[in-house]
Amino acid sequence: MGLRDGWVNVESIRTDPISPPNRRRRVWGLTATAILLLSLDDMISIHERLEGFGLTMGGGSGFLHFAWVIPGMIVAAGLLAIFALIIRSASAPARRSFALGIAMFFGGAFGLEMVSGAILSSYGPYGFYATFYHVEELLEAVGMVFVLCAALKELSRHGRGSGFHPAVA
Numbered sequence: 001m002g003l004r005d006g007w008v009n010v011e012s013i014r015t016d017p018i019s020p021p022n023r024r025r026r027v028w029g030l031t032a033t034a035i036l037l038l039s040l041d042d043m044i045s046i047h048e049r050l051e052g053f054g055l056t057m058g059g060g061s062g063f064l065h066f067a068w069v070i071p072g073m074i075v076a077a078g079l080l081a082i083f084a085l086i087i088r089s090a091s092a093p094a095r096r097s098f099a100l101g102i103a104m105f106f107g108g109a110f111g112l113e114m115v116s117g118a119i120l121s122s123y124g125p126y127g128f129y130a131t132f133y134h135v136e137e138l139l140e141a142v143g144m145v146f147v148l149c150a151a152l153k154e155l156s157r158h159g160r161g162s163g164f165h166p167a168v169a
């Protein structure tokens with residue numbers, strides 16, 4: 001997905017005519033913007049730019065080898081607060097998909113990133129490090145698939161009668 005496509009998706013959710021006008025639209029807009037920012041981070045590595053802040057906060061070795069995780073957790077807390085708003089108002093099936101996707105994404109982004117950092121610090125970029133790196137990336141990608149699936153479930157639920165019917169398994 002390119003930047004332009006991501007913004008079009010954010011705008012289509014924000015201006016969705018079938019949503020109640022106020023709170024729900026704002027919550028969807030915040031959620032879509034958060035997902036867009038996560039997508040941009042994967043493309044332009046925003047989180048790596050937090051490395052300097054993390055080093056000043058005590059990171060740089062062991063589980064904190066990738067020092068960006070320290071300030072990244074602060075950013076993640078804000079993103080989780082945004083995601084909590086949408087989860088609260090979602091249907092049960094979408095809520096489960098959102099929660100599972102978010103847990104997988106952040107579990108990979110922080111949990112496995114920290115484990116792979118400890119392995120990298122201790123053993124270098126060989127063996128287990130490469131495995132953990134790829135499993136981490138896989139968890140992040142699959143987690144986002146669950147989040148997007150949850151969004152489609154919600155759009156499908158609220159789109160009845162509008163002619164908008166995404167197919168979600």
